[in-house]
Amino acid sequence: xxxxxxxxxxxxxxxxMMTTPALALFYGGMTRSKSVLNMMMMSYIALxxxxxxxxxxxxxxxxGADGLGNSNGKLIANPFTMFGLEGVSPANYIFVLFQLTFxxxxxxxxxxxxxxRVKLSSWIVFLPLWVTLCYFPIAHNVWGGGWLWxxxxxxxxxxGTVVHINAGVAGGILALVIGRRIGFMKEPMxxxxxxxxxxxxxLLWFGWYGFNVGSIVxxxxxxxxxxxxxxxxxxxxxxxxxxxxxxxxxxCLAWLLVERILHGKATSLGAASGIVAxxxxxxxxxxxxxxxxxxxVGAIAGAAxxxxxxxxxxxxxxxxxxxxxxxxxxxxxxxxxxxxFGTDKSPQGLDGLFVDANGKGMNGLFYGGNAELLGxxxxxxxxxxxxxxxxxxxxxxxxxYTIGWRVKPEEEIEGxxxxxxxxxxxxxxxxxxxxxxxxxxxxxxKAPEGANA
Numbered sequence: 208x209x210x211x212x213x214x215x216x217x218x219x220x221x222x223x224m225m226t227t228p229a230l231a232l233f234y235g236g237m238t239r240s241k242s243v244l245n246m247m248m249m250s251y252i253a254l255x256x257x258x259x260x261x262x263x264x265x266x267x268x269x270x271g272a273d274g275l276g277n278s279n280g281k282l283i284a285n286p287f288t289m290f291g292l293e294g295v296s297p298a299n300y301i302f303v304l305f306q307l308t309f310x311x312x313x314x315x316x317x318x319x320x321x322x323x324r325v326k327l328s329s330w331i332v333f334l335p336l337w338v339t340l341c342y343f344p345i346a347h348n349v350w351g352g353g354w355l356w357x358x359x360x361x362x363x364x365x366x367g368t369v370v371h372i373n374a375g376v377a378g379g380i381l382a383l384v385i386g387r388r389i390g391f392m393k394e395p396m397x398x399x400x401x402x403x404x405x406x407x408x409x410l411l412w413f414g415w416y417g418f419n420v421g422s423i424v425x426x427x428x429x430x431x432x433x434x435x436x437x438x439x440x441x442x443x444x445x446x447x448x449x450x451x452x453x454x455x456x457x458x459c460l461a462w463l464l465v466e467r468i469l470h471g472k473a474t475s476l477g478a479a480s481g482i483v484a485x486x487x488x489x490x491x492x493x494x495x496x497x498x499x500x501x502x503x504v505g506a507i508a509g510a511a512x513x514x515x516x517x518x519x520x521x522x523x524x525x526x527x528x529x530x531x532x533x534x535x536x537x538x539x540x541x542x543x544x545x546x547x548f549g550t551d552k553s554p555q556g557l558d559g560l561f562v563d564a565n566g567k568g569m570n571g572l573f574y575g576g577n578a579e580l581l582g583x584x585x586x587x588x589x590x591x592x593x594x595x596x597x598x599x600x601x602x603x604x605x606x607x608y609t610i611g612w613r614v615k616p617e618e619e620i621e622g623x624x625x626x627x628x629x630x631x632x633x634x635x636x637x638x639x640x641x642x643x644x645x646x647x648x649x650x651x652x653k654a655p656e657g658a659n660a
Contacts, residue, residue, distance in 0.1 A: 211440055214421070215301045221417025222308035226254050226315050229414050233407025233479070234319050237528045240399040241622025242323045243632040249318035249330055256334045257314045261307040264290055268343040270306065270351045280357040284347045286339070305421060306350075310342055313370045319528030320378030321612075323388050323396075324619050327627050329612045333602060337377060340598045345369050345591055361587030362555060362580075364447070365422035367491025367542040368591040375535025376595045378526060384603040385612045387525035389619055396527075401475050408479035412455060415486045419451045419493045420444050424558060443554040447493040451486070454493075454505030458485025461509030469517070477513070480533060484512035487537030492545050494555045500548030500573070508540040542588050546581025550574045 231247040238246045257265075264286035271288040289295055295303060314334055348355035349363050363369060388396065398404060423443050462481025463473040488508030489501055496504060516532030519525070526532065549571035551561040561569045561580070570576030606612055613619070618626030625631065 210437075211423075212301060214440075214444070215305060218417035218421025219301060219305045219308055221414045222305065222312065222421065223254075225411055225414035225418065226250050226308070226312045229407050229410035230312065230315055231407070232403045233411060233483070234322070234528055236400040236403030236405075236407060237319075237398040237476075238322050239396060239622075240633060241624055241631075243399060243403075244624045244630055245327070245627050246318065246322050248327065248628065249325075250315040252327065252331060253315035253318065253334060254311050256331060257311045257338050258307055260335045260338055261310050262292060262303075265310060265338060265343050266292060266295065266303050266306070268339070269346040270303075271347075280352070280354055282348065282354045283344055284351060284353065286343070306346070309366060309370060309418075310338055310346070313342055313366070313374050314338055316370070316374035316530060316534055317378045317381065320382045320526045320530040321385055322527035323623055324613050325385065326610075326612065326614055329606055329610055332610065333606060336602045337599065340602065341377065341595045342369070342373060345373055345594060348590075349587070355587055355590055359583050359586050359590075360560070361583055361590075362495055362545050362549070362560065363491045363542060363587070364424070364494040364555065365419045365490045367487070367538045368587055371487045371490060371534040371538030372542065372588060372591045373595050375531050375533075375538055376592050377599045378530035379524070379535065380596060380599040381603050382524055382526045382531070384600070384607055387523070388527070389616060391525045392520065392523065398476060401479075404479050405475055408482045412482055412486060415451060415455075415490075416448060418486075419490060420447045422447075422494075424494065424555060424560070439554075439558070442557075443494065446554050449498055450493040450496060450501035451489050453498060454489035454501040454508075455482055455485035457502045457505035458482065458488065458509030458512075461506045462513040465510050465513035469513075480516070480529065481509045481513065484508050484533050484537045487512075487534055488541035488544075491538070491542045492548070495545045495549045495553050495561075496571075497548070497550055497553065500544075500550065500571075503548055504541055504544050507544065508537050511540055512536050539588055543581070543584050545571060546578070546584040547571045548573050549576075549580055 227250055231250040234250065235243045235247040267289035268284050268286040271284040292300075292303065314337065317337075318330070344353075345355075346369050347353040349361055349369050350356070355361050361368070390396070423440060459478055459481035462477050462484060466477040467473045485505040485508055488504050492504050493501065512533050515536040516529045519529070519532065524531070549561065549569075550556055551570055551574075553561075555561060556570075569580045571580055572578065603612075614623055614626050622631070
């Protein structure tokens with residue numbers, strides 16, 4: 208047990224790093240230079256707001272029975288049963304914190320769809336509403352013993368539906384409700400610093416081992432028997448580590464191949480995006496497929512996401528940083544392909560989780576199974592899309608017609624960093640460093656009258 212808890216501390220820290228600094232760097236580099244600080248701030252704010260909400264009522268709403276798999280079959284759990292972690296065993300705090308980091312990064316992922324144009328105050332209002340109505344209920348249904356698990360036995364090892372489809376749907380809805388950036392499809396809106404994005408992608412890959420490998424699905428037998436726990440722990444962590452690695456490699460290459468075929472170039476942004484697409488797709492499937500299956504999942508996801516991100520221009524959807532194309536599409540690919548490449552010889556199969564309503568083992572189509580597992584996975588995806596799509600629309604419209612989402616047009620044109628933070632990411636000429644000078648004194652970010660242009 209000591210080894211398990213030690214690893215979970217490390218895994219929790221790795222997933223925390225995925226939001227800040229990894230996602231902040233990945234998204235920050237992809238935005239324009241006048242928006243980079245605001246984009247990074249959205250990740251940091253998500254960490255602070257969602258983290259506190261999770262401790263107050265999120266854990267109760269998602270895992271009210273104080274643990275994983277305590278099935279109650281309910282669609283929605285009570286957020287006040289364990290409000291403020293009341294009654295939570297201190298021995299379970301590390302698992303609480305581990306799940307907290309998942310909620311945080313899910314919310315932070317959404318911000319990439321609405322870059323360059325949203326008030327931080329509106330983002331702060333959105334976060335607790337969204338995780339309360341969308342994230343925690345889906346997490347309860349998939350991981351906390353809720354209806355989706357007990358009725359459909361939906362398999363999601365580390366967050367294909369709970370994290371990525373959830374965030375992808377929400378990002379797409381917000382992009383539609385908030386509207387396109389000024390100049391979208393009329394002027395170039397290229398990433399301002401691909402070096403930051405490449406560093407962020409590398410850190411995401413590194414942190415993702417905490418995400419996937421840390422999501423070991425413990426059974427009642429293993430928890431009560433140290434020998435079984437040790438055997439399951441070493442077997443499951445090794446398989447999920449390998450599957451996460453090879454799927455990401457395959458997705459990166461598949462994305463670059465599609466780029467080369469469609470556009471004649473294989474780009475660094477494509478490599479970074481392909482890495483993330485592979486990580487997204489293998490997230491739900493890393494404990495359900497073989498090594499060969501993981502390579503197939505990654506390759507299909509890399510190619511599918513590469514094609515999907517280009518569709519936003521045809522649809523005129525200003526999903527600024529490709530949240531829909533990567534996270535929604537990648538999450539769907541990974542979740543559904545469990546029904547194709549899933550095998551009962553995988554860790555989840557050996558744990559007895561690959562069973563139908565009669566308790567019989569199931570395999571994916573590739574391993575001689577019938578369509579039942581594929582049907583279970585597809586229904587889980589559709590449930591998540593419908594639930595989050597409807598409730599995110601309600602939240603988005605409520606904010607739009609009350610406090611409003613967008614900064615003023617002139618502030619968006621000048622740069623949202625100045626409008627929202629009073630700062631600039633790059634003070635190369637000494638004239639635009641923000642509202643605080645080197646001595647801490649307040650000053651204008653504008654050049655003094657008569658200064659050289």
